[in-house]
Amino acid sequence: MNKFSEKILGYWIAIPRWFRLFILSAITIYVILLALFEGVQIVFFNLESIELSTLIIALIGSLLIVIIFKVLSHNSK
Known part of the structure; x- marks a missing residue:
């Protein structure tokens, strides 16, 4: 691993685990809800x-x- 990768990995590991999981879960939920609402809007209005x-x-x-x-x-x- 080069120095840049090691530095980024160090920053990532320094973030608390609960916060990393929260952010990843929040982004996933946002994308799924966005797709759901867009789909409902298309079905009901277009x-x-x-x-x-x-x-x-x-x-x-x-x-x-x-x-x-x-x-x-x-x-x-």
Whole structure:
């Protein structure tokens, strides 16, 4: 590792763990909520801008995600 990388790593490690996790979680939650609100806005106010094929692909993807979560939660019990 060069000196610059070591210095940045030292700064990163100097930040308390709870703060690092908080910042990363806050950014993740912000991005997910931003995508959610943009999606809701498109569905309710600009529904005609979504093509039928895009809507079907999104519904199939959502169904697969729900099935995966259901199977994983069922196996963990």
